[in-house]
Amino acid sequence: MNSKNIFRWYSFMMIEHRNNAVREQHTAYTASGAGQDHALVRELWAVEGQSDRSHIQRIAERSGLPVKWLSSLPKINGDRGMDKLMEERNVLLLRDRKSPFIEQFQHPLGRCAKFYKLTAYNNCNFWCEYCYLYLTFRTCPVSTHFVNYDRMFKDIEKFDRQEIPDALRVLNLGELGDPLAVDDVTGLSEQLVPFMPAHAPHTKLLFLTKSDCVKTLLEIEHGGQTIVSFSVNTDTVWQHLEHRTPSPTDRLKAARKVQDAGYEIRLRIDPVVRYSTWEKDYRRLTEMIFDHVEPSRITIGEYRPAEGLSSHIKTRFPESPLLKVNGSLIAEAGK
Secondary structure (H helix, E strand, C coil): CCHHHHHHHHHHHHCCCHHHHHHHHHHHHCCCCCCCCCCCEEEEEEEEECCCHHHHHHHHHHHCCEEEEEEECCCCCCCHHHHHHHHCCCCEECCCCCCCEEEECCCCCCCCCEEEECCCEECCCCCCCCCCCHCCCCCCCEEEECCHHHHHHHHHHHCCCEEEEHHCEEECCCCCCCCCCCCCCCCCHHHHHEEEEEEHHEEEEEEEECCCCCHHHHCCCCCEEEEEECCCCCCHHHHEEEECCCCHHHHHHHHHHHCCCCCCCEEEEEEEECCCCCHHHHHHHHHHHHCCCCCCCCEECCCCCCCCCCHHHHHHHHCCCCCCCCHCCCCCCCC
């Protein structure tokens, strides 16, 4: 990106979003110093006949959230902006998963190393403007948690018995959602993490998260088989693009607690965004990382929108700076 585009990017980053409702909520979530907003989910949804009621009831009792029983999944009616986001990501749909819980991920262009994903969630309850999941789940955008844990555990045990290279014996829970964002609601980690040393001793879990919701991780037996990778960015990127998430400092404090509890910690800086003070800010972020934790690995990525993503960003964040800078990044079908 040339200096002119860098200046334009900085200018747009400094413009206050016209969608004040989103900005005000983001401020409210973080100004109190409480870290992550623990009202990411306001209501649980379940479709009659699609899940065992006992699974739904367990999560409802744990979270204290109301359950809305549906005859079928309703159409999301919010047209734009915050209305659409609230209908998609202020609820959590609970249902059984029909597809396999474990699948091998292969980038369609062959640009990423192969890995295995464990899909406990579809979509995310955070509101990051650059999120590729808006495109991935464009036909079913409601944040979803799969509750048929018995089948998930069977899939894990079967995977653990397979003969595959040790380097691939890691199940990534962060490909299609943030596995800790609503862990205080679902309690998944409380059941999944101790399951591994007891029943799948040759396999590790990888939690990729922006959450600071780690209390449960500190209280359970993990057997050294769970890796927690925290995604962090500069304060500027967080304030303008990562709504309803804990601050980078809060994420790093959570990472320190998790590392002290014996977990392997990794960091992810993704996407790296260039603006007028980006070099200074990312240098400071690097210093903050090593002030807090000793990560086993740091992964760095750039903003890389897929074709078609920009229209989904625009629907939810009409004034997003991502839509105003470097048109080659958001061009669709050559236009």
